[in-house]
Amino acid sequence: MKPSPEFEKFGIRFIQDLDTVASNDEEIYNFVLKHFLGEERVRLRDFIDHALREASDSELLQLWGSVDADIYFPTAADLRAMLTGARDRL
Numbered sequence: 001m002k003p004s005p006e007f008e009k010f011g012i013r014f015i016q017d018l019d020t021v022a023s024n025d026e027e028i029y030n031f032v033l034k035h036f037l038g039e040e041r042v043r044l045r046d047f048i049d050h051a052l053r054e055a056s057d058s059e060l061l062q063l064w065g066s067v068d069a070d071i072y073f074p075t076a077a078d079l080r081a082m083l084t085g086a087r088d089r090l
Helices: 005-012 025-033 038-054 057-065 076-089
Strands: none
Touching: 005 038, 025 076, 038 057, 038 076, 057 076
């Protein structure tokens, strides 16, 4: 699975110093999602939803590894939980 432009932009928001701008999960979601508006927001939600439904654990980890994120997830379950939380807030 290839990342959409919106998913690439989403991944870039996971910066190395994320813990200095956000102290809890809700603040993290607010920070990474705040620049997604209108149709771009819908496209990101649809892409994440599709990835969660269709990608295997290894494919999902590979997808996340293909974007320029500074934050990585040790397990597919951790990544799925984060993506589910993001999708549910879009």
